Amino acid sequence: MAAVAFGELVETAMRGLGMTQARLAYELARHTDGKYLLNETGIRRIREGRRQLDPELVGALVDVLELDPAQAWPAAGLWPPDLDVEGYRNFRTQLVRPAASRTGSNPIRHKEWYPVRAVPLRRVLEPLVAVAA
Numbered sequence: 001m002a003a004v005a006f007g008e009l010v011e012t013a014m015r016g017l018g019m020t021q022a023r024l025a026y027e028l029a030r031h032t033d034g035k036y037l038l039n040e041t042g043i044r045r046i047r048e049g050r051r052q053l054d055p056e057l058v059g060a061l062v063d064v065l066e067l068d069p070a071q072a073w074p075a076a077g078l079w080p081p082d083l084d085v086e087g088y089r090n091f092r093t094q095l096v097r098p099a100a101s102r103t104g105s106n107p108i109r110h111k112e113w114y115p116v117r118a119v120p121l122r123r124v125l126e127p128l129v130a131v132a133a
Contacts, residue, residue: 004049006058006076011047013065021047027064036060055081 014024021043028036028043036057038046045051046061058076062069073080 003046003051003053003077006053006072007047007049009067009072009075010061010065013067014047017065019065024064028060031064032056032060053078055079 013019014021019027021040024043025038025040028038042051046053053076055078058072058078059081061067062072069080
């Protein structure tokens with residue numbers, strides 16, 4: 001789901017810059033010194049949300065397409081590389097986790113669905129902050 005939101009950002013930015021898929025593939029290869037050699041199909045898969053994203057690729061696309069990093073990283077579902085504790089607080093508010101509906105029943109178990117619980121990232125970050133301090 002996150003890849004689809006990022007793909008929509010990429011598509012909007014491409015349209016705004018008047019950039020074709022082939023031109024974006026060329027600029028991406030040039031920006032990364034040939035690390036990401038994508039053709040038009042690779043760019044289309046990014047736009048459709050069908051390509052797995054990694055931090056280096058997202059960072060390169062943010063630079064090439066001049067995307068807003070505060071909007072692009074959450075849309076890609078990835079942590080920004082320079083995230084600090086205050087940045088984390090802002091970042092977590094932008095992440096959206098879908099919850100299952102309580103109105104329907106589970107067709108396999110014939111029981112009610114329950115909302116998905118968010119991962120308590122605070123528990124993950126507190127030891128990291130303590131080590132960094």
